[in-house]
Amino acid sequence: DVKVTQSSRYLVKRTGEKVFLECVQDMDHENMFWYRQDPGLGLRLIYFSYDVKMKEKGDIPEGYSVSREKKERFSLILESASTNQTSMYLCASSLSPTVYGYTFGSGTRLTVV
């Protein structure tokens, strides 16, 4: 079974802090994604990466950046956390999204106070 592991299940951070959310997958997938999930808004794409050191903006990249130094790890960075970034963050990976779909991590529920 493909495993996508997010480092923290719950996280509480203060406004203005720099926050790192880590995601690791163990199946050599090229494609990795960060989504945020909010009630009534579904899953919205923040950033994705289709190769090491490659990244592309999704639909809501403002206030976020990403890092992909190794194939298995995709990090989401909140440069200066704000209360409107309180959300559930989901990482996903895929070998070929239109053949195998995504495998999601368990999510990190981030609260910014």
Added chain:
Amino acid sequence: GENVEQHPSTLSVQEGDSAVIKCTYSDSASNYFPWYKQELGKRPQLIIDIRSNVGEKKDQRIAVTLNKTAKHFSLHITETQPEDSAVYFCAASTPSGTYKYIFGTGTRLKVLA
């Protein structure tokens, strides 16, 4: 821009009845349509998918239909059971070559025993 609309947002059915969730996509070049099920507190999981060269696909009690002309696709669950209670998300691939999805806003299905 690219958009996926999903209806209804909530759906309650009696155990044993059928449930139908509908999605509409905007980009006629989308060619892959997965459905994800998210149980409370758990990660979204792929339950069925369909490609644009197929009109219908079944897997036991679940089926998906696609109408490319109308840009509609639907999830059908027959003989619903309490364990079908979850949030269901539809998605459409974007044909940009980078394999990201646009997700619908989700449907909370409650199966009443």
